[in-house]
Amino acid sequence: MTLASQPVLQVNHLYKRYGRTHALQGVSLEVAAGEVLAILGPNGAGKTTLIAAILGLLRTDSGSISLFSELQQSNTREASVKQRLGVMMQIGSASANLTVAEQCDLFSSYYTNSKTVTELLTIAGLTEQANQRFSRLSGGQKQRLLFALALAGKPDLLFLDEPTLGMDVEARRALWQHIASLKAAGVAVVLTTHYLEEAEHLADRIAVLQHGKIIALGSPAQLTAQISGKQIFCKSSLTKAQLLALPGVQKLEQQHERFCIVSRAVERTVLALLQADASVGDLEIKPVALEQAFLQLTHTQEAL
Numbered sequence: 423m424t425l426a427s428q429p430v431l432q433v434n435h436l437y438k439r440y441g442r443t444h445a446l447q448g449v450s451l452e453v454a455a456g457e458v459l460a461i462l463g464p465n466g467a468g469k470t471t472l473i474a475a476i477l478g479l480l481r482t483d484s485g486s487i488s489l490f491s492e493l494q495q496s497n498t499r500e501a502s503v504k505q506r507l508g509v510m511m512q513i514g515s516a517s518a519n520l521t522v523a524e525q526c527d528l529f530s531s532y533y534t535n536s537k538t539v540t541e542l543l544t545i546a547g548l549t550e551q552a553n554q555r556f557s558r559l560s561g562g563q564k565q566r567l568l569f570a571l572a573l574a575g576k577p578d579l580l581f582l583d584e585p586t587l588g589m590d591v592e593a594r595r596a597l598w599q600h601i602a603s604l605k606a607a608g609v610a611v612v613l614t615t616h617y618l619e620e621a622e623h624l625a626d627r628i629a630v631l632q633h634g635k636i637i638a639l640g641s642p643a644q645l646t647a648q649i650s651g652k653q654i655f656c657k658s659s660l661t662k663a664q665l666l667a668l669p670g671v672q673k674l675e676q677q678h679e680r681f682c683i684v685s686r687a688v689e690r691t692v693l694a695l696l697q698a699d700a701s702v703g704d705l706e707i708k709p710v711a712l713e714q715a716f717l718q719l720t721h722t723q724e725a726l
């Protein structure tokens with residue numbers, strides 16, 4: 423491995439217990455410069471614990487974390503490392519009484535090589551709201567400001583926890599574009615999201631966390647390829663019960679006038695469908711969506 427391709431973050435066999443709860447059970451992962459890693463997982467999976475451990479905000483039980491190729495102590499980070507990290511705060515942790523410009527000024531002052539207040543206002547799209555108090559902003563505006571503040575120190579490694587929560591579609595797309603340009607500039611990004619479309623759109627790799635373990639790690643295409651099923655879209659005069667009874671069918675949904683049938687034996691399902699209903703129309707077969715892959719992965723694991 424060349425120096426340029428050294429991971430900016432390496433997590434090895436990380437364990438953390440809270441009393442009898444195993445929050446992290448041997449988590450290992452790496453993130454390279456210019457890579458976007460999405461961490462997905464159901465509530466309580468250990469996402470927040472993992473990110474807090476990486477940031478040095480808690481003492482882990484065992485395992486190791488390296489940042490920028492340097493082994494880190496469990497619950498502290500040197501100033502030189504902090505200068506290279508960007509973290510998007512939760513809305514509740516921002517100072518409600520400061521104005522937008524004051525928040526930008528405060529965050530710029532933490533870093534030796536920082537963006538200016540004007541630059542941060544532009545990133546947030548809040549130049550006109552510079553003198554408004556944080557508490558007066560809409561939910562989406564607050565999220566945009568918190569995103570901009572995370573960039574105040576021109577980070578090499580950026581952590582985004584549910585970055586587009588509460589944003590409308592337009593603001594979400596704009597933020598996605600911004601993340602893509604950071605990635606192109608070599609910034610490594612670790613993000614958590616509940617929007618699978620977001621993970622699919624942004625992430626080079628997705629780590630699926632459940633009960634403190636990584637149960638799947640790979641590109642969105644690799645994750646969906648792990649799932650044997652395919653989606654069959656069609657218009658049909660059969661009833662839902664008849665469609666569900668076709669061979670190989672795992673799941674059925676009605677989407678406007680079309681059905682979406684998830685099948686683990688697509689050829690057999692389609693053959694039986696055509697035999698049972700000669701009027702089938704608008705037939706289309708697609709790989710399963712990431713959402714189904716995610717549900718199947720987490721359910722399979724739950725059943726083990």
Ligand SMILES: Nc1ncnc2c1ncn2[C@@H]1O[C@H](COP(=O)(O)OP(=O)(O)OP(=O)(O)O)[C@@H](O)[C@H]1O
Binds near residue numbers: 440443463466470
């Ligand atoms: N300070 C704590 N004390 C005790 N248990 C904790 C503490 N923090 C987290 N836990 C437990 O550890 C497990 C992992 O929690 P964590 O908050 O990391 O999950 P998460 O994936 O971030 O969940 P969510 O999506 O709901 O935010 C959960 O069972 C949680 O109850």
